[in-house]
Amino acid sequence: xxxxxxxxxxxxxxxxxxxxxxxxxxxxxxxxxxxxxxxxxxxxxxxxxxxxxxxxxxxxxxxxxxxxxxxxxxxxxxxxxxxxxxxxxxxxxxxxxxxxxxxxxxxxxxxxxxxxxxxxxxxxxxxxxxxxxxxxxxxxxxxxxxxxxxxxxxxxxxxxxxxxxxxxxxxxxxxxxxxxxxxxxxxxxxxxxxxxxxxxxxxxxxxxxxxxxxxxxxxxxxxxxxxxxxxxxxxxxxxxxxxxxxxxxxxxxxxxxxxxxxxxxxxxxxxxxxxxxxxxxxxxxxxxxxxxxxxxxxxxxxxxxxxxxxxxxxxxxxxxxxxxxxxxxxxxxxxxxxxxxxxxxxxxxxxxxxxxxxxxxxxxxxxxxxxxxxxxxxxxxxxxxxxxxxxxxxxxxxxxxxxxxxxxxxxxxxxxxxxxxxxxxxxxxxxxxxxxxxxxxxxxxxxxxxxxxxxxxxxxxxxxxxxxxxxxxxxxxxxxxxxxxxxxxxxxxxxxxxxxxxxxxxxxxxxxxxxxxxxxxxxxxxxxxxxxxxxxxxxxxxxxxxxxxxxxxxxxxxxxxxxxxxxxxxxxxxxxxxxxxxxxxxxxxxxxxxxxxxxxxxxxxxxxxxxxxxxxxxxxxxxxxxxxxxxxxxx
Amino acid sequence: xxxxxxxxxxxxxxxxxxxxxxxxxxxxxxxxxxxxxxxxxxxxxxxxxxxxxxxxxxxxxxxxxxxxxxxxxxxxxxxxxxxxxxxxxxxxxxxxxxxxxxxxxxxxxxxxxxxxxxxxxxxxxxxxxxxxxxxxxxxxxxxxxxxxx
Numbered sequence: 038x039x040x041x042x043x044x045x046x047x048x049x050x051x052x053x054x055x056x057x058x059x060x061x062x063x064x065x066x067x068x069x070x071x072x073x074x075x076x077x078x079x080x081x082x083x084x085x086x087x088x089x090x091x092x093x094x095x096x097x098x099x100x101x102x103x104x105x106x107x108x109x110x111x112x113x114x115x116x117x118x119x120x121x122x123x124x125x126x127x128x129x130x131x132x133x134x135x136x137x138x139x140x141x142x143x144x145x146x147x148x149x150x151x152x153x154x155x156x157x158x159x160x161x162x163x164x165x166x167x168x169x170x171x172x173x174x175x176x177x178x179x180x181x182x183x184x185x186x187x188x189x190x191x192x193x194x195x196x197x198x199x200x201x202x203x204x205x206x207x208x209x210x211x212x213x214x215x216x217x218x219x220x221x222x223x224x225x226x227x228x229x230x231x232x233x234x235x236x237x238x239x240x241x242x243x244x245x246x247x248x249x250x251x252x253x254x255x256x257x258x259x260x261x262x263x264x265x266x267x268x269x270x271x272x273x274x275x276x277x278x279x280x281x282x283x284x285x286x287x288x289x290x291x292x293x294x295x296x297x298x299x300x301x302x303x304x305x306x307x308x309x310x311x312x313x314x315x316x317x318x319x320x321x322x323x324x325x326x327x328x329x330x331x332x333x334x335x336x337x338x339x340x341x342x343x344x345x346x347x348x349x350x351x352x353x354x355x356x357x358x359x360x361x362x363x364x365x366x367x368x369x370x371x372x373x374x375x376x377x378x379x380x381x382x383x384x385x386x387x388x389x390x391x392x393x394x395x396x397x398x399x400x401x402x403x404x405x406x407x408x409x410x411x412x413x414x415x416x417x418x419x420x421x422x423x424x425x426x427x428x429x430x431x432x433x434x435x436x437x438x439x440x441x442x443x444x445x446x447x448x449x450x451x452x453x454x455x456x457x458x459x460x461x462x463x464x465x466x467x468x469x470x471x472x473x474x475x476x477x478x479x480x481x482x483x484x485x486x487x488x489x490x491x492x493x494x495x496x497x498x499x500x501x502x503x504x505x506x507x508x509x510x511x512x513x514x515x516x517x518x519x520x521x522x523x524x525x526x527x528x529x530x531x532x533x534x535x536x537x538x539x540x541x542x543x544x545x546x547x548x549x550x551x552x553x554x555x556x557x558x559x560x561x562x563x564x565x566x567x568x569x570x571x572x573x574x575x576x577x578x579x580x581x582x583x584x585x586x587x588x589x590x591x592x593x594x595x596x597x598x599x600x601x602x603x604x605x606x607x608x609x610x611x612x613x614x615x616x617x618x619x620x621x622x623x624x625x626x627x628x629x630x631x632x633x634x635x636x637x638x639x640x641x642x643x644x645x646x647x648x649x650x651x652x653x654x655x656x657x658x659x660x661x662x663x664x665x666x667x668x669x670x671x672x
Numbered sequence: 673x674x675x676x677x678x679x680x681x682x683x684x685x686x687x688x689x690x691x692x693x694x695x696x697x698x699x700x701x702x703x704x705x706x707x708x709x710x711x712x713x714x715x716x717x718x719x720x721x722x723x724x725x726x727x728x729x730x731x732x733x734x735x736x737x738x739x740x741x742x743x744x745x746x747x748x749x750x751x752x753x754x755x756x757x758x759x760x761x762x763x764x765x766x767x768x769x770x771x772x773x774x775x776x777x778x779x780x781x782x783x784x785x786x787x788x789x790x791x792x793x794x795x796x797x798x799x800x801x802x803x804x805x806x807x808x809x810x811x812x813x814x815x816x817x818x819x820x821x
């Protein structure tokens with residue numbers, strides 16, 4: 038009954054989306070006054086999706102093996118958290134999560150937007166309903182999560198052990214909130230283009246959505262990166278895997294949009310450009326969904342290879358993106374000219390930021406899709422990886438970092454002050470650091486050298502906008518900007534330090550032997566068996582010292598029975614100065630065990646930076662919300 | 673130049689178009705010698721792959737071919753596709769699902785003596801998953817979702 042209730046809620050939600058779409062069209066055309074009805078429908082539709090999702094969680098929590106999805110992806114002997122999180126560790130469940138977030142975004146837009154013109158809001162809710170309708174159809178016709186299995190399976194097939202990790206509970210929902218949260222920016226842009234009013238008011242209404250989605254994307258990508266880092270046991274934190282790129286592309290577009298929407302809100306400029314970015318950002322989310330869910334990629338994320346599903350999402354993507362771009366092409370020329378601006382001003386710096394982000398987005402996009410294109414046209418199979426992305430996107434990111442030091446120091450409209458003088462000290466730091474890297478680490482590549490130099494200059498430079506201000510009087514949004522920029526600088530420092538300073542040791546050792554990696558002496562004392570709730574393991578004990586104090590690490594090889602799989606469980610010791618990362622491999626006839634050890638100085642700064650970026654976003658969001666609230670109270 | 677509104681919109685449009693064009697040109701330059709092509713052992717024996725260039729080699733691990741060197745961490749094995757065989761050397765910890773007689777994709781370079789030096793070995797993640805490149809080669813291998821049938 039639970040599954041049927043969920044399915045019924047989905048059908049009802051789909052029907053309400055259709056009704057909402059028709060009513061909003063009638064309202065925008067002026068044939069019917071349907072403002073209240075469209076809002077109510079959007080809210081009820083969102084709640085129905087939430088109900089359906091709750092039903093899915095329930096069947097997974099109860100391991101109802103008469104539901105096909107549960108039988109294929111779950112198992113009764115599994116910790117409860119992975120039973121529940123496993124609900125979205127598969128294709129159908131993750132698409133239901135996607136649709137639920139889409140529905141809830143529409144509901145929140147309907148419930149929370151009071152200051153937009155009715156025509157714009159209702160047209161936006163219509164666009165949101167049209168999006169929901171397509172993805173409801175995809176769920177109901179091609180990915181029904183509630184399909185029954187008759188007779189019920191005696192036992193489930195289990196969840197991929199790589200996914201049996203706390204990361205599963207956090208990473209996909211966070212990322213989806215980001216992906217799908219961008220749908221609101223998309224719908225608002227469509228609504229504004231239809232309604233014809235692109236102005237500061239629209240920018241103020243759009244900004245919290247962009248900011249919120251961007252925060253979730255940032256945190257989701259950061260979490261995903263750390264998850265891959267410790268779970269795969271490869272010692273890397275970003276692999277330029279197409280699925281990773283699928284999350285990076287919306288983030289790049291959202292970052293550009295976040296900045297251009299600020300120009301629109303502050304200066305009433307960059308109107309058409311901001312609308313374009315809003316369309317592109319959510320298009321990138323949909324392309325990401327297509328790449329991940331169509332199964333055309335080699336990835337842990339490709340749950341099932343099903344060409345029908347791929348074509349379905351591709352069809353939806355084509356319809357929505359084409360429609361939005363056509364609307365843009367027709368309406369953008371009719372938008373009123375934005376306010377003019379000077380070549381040296383904050384808005385000009387943001388235009389440069391947007392152009393650089395666009396180029397980075399372009400090269401990542403082409404590199405990610407090129408293998409598909411090549412196979413479709415010439416039949417040749419190829420892959421594009423780190424050598425390409427680092428070579429083309431790396432230098433652009435360094436340029437963007439330099440711009441990041443300058444932009445926040447410029448004022449809106451026109452900059453008359455000698456700004457470069459304020460950057461003298463950071464510039465000196467960067468130049469000194471660059472010179473040092475050429476002497477200290479001549480063997481490392483150019484990119485890590487420039488990255489370290491950039492970070493040395495950027496970390497002090499991002500704090501300059503706060504200097505000389507009363508910290509209590511400084512707007513929260515300014516704090517947020519500075520902290521987010523500082524986070525970017527800190528992350529760059531971590532990335533560059535990891536590439537420049539990591540030492541790796543690969544060896545086979547007998548119990549009792551000592552291995553050297555970087556400044557560490559690591560004694561391999563032996564292996565013992567270990568047991569978990571649904572796995573058994575071989576566990577090595579490593580005692581690491583550098584001078585004083587002993588750090589004990591216990592990397593494992595785990596054996597899961599449902600489904601039968603082995604996984605490597607890396608053991609990581611986190612210190613202020615970096616991480617010691619250890620993996621155990623196989624044994625041989627002489628009683629030796631393969632050990633792979635890394636000493637990674639400052640690597641944690643990568644994710645710490647990511648969290649700082651998110652925190653900065655959160656402060657900015659709180660600041661804008663507080664200002665909007667005060668404005669409303671004043672009226 | 674950027675002051676007058678009419679011109680400003682034009683300048684922005686030109687900048688945007690230049691950015692997109694620049695991205696395309698940059699990507700084409702970058703892809704020219706950085707894309708790693710996928711070859712089967714038969715392709716390698718036929719001389720299609722250039723030595724020294726990053727590539728991927730995919731096939732089956734020949735049964736009985738896996739040997740470990742005395743250093744304990746270098747593994748040698750043969751990748752075959754029924755028509756041809758290519759010897760592979762890999763220094764590192766093999767993935768958990770690396771097995772004799774099952775599918776594998778090796779990333780690395782072909783050396784001058786036509787043997788393959790792998791930097792990375794990808795094996796299937798679980799019994800339901802298989803790299804798409806191998807899907808065509810071993811269509812009979814059940815990568816599908818048997819439960820539904």
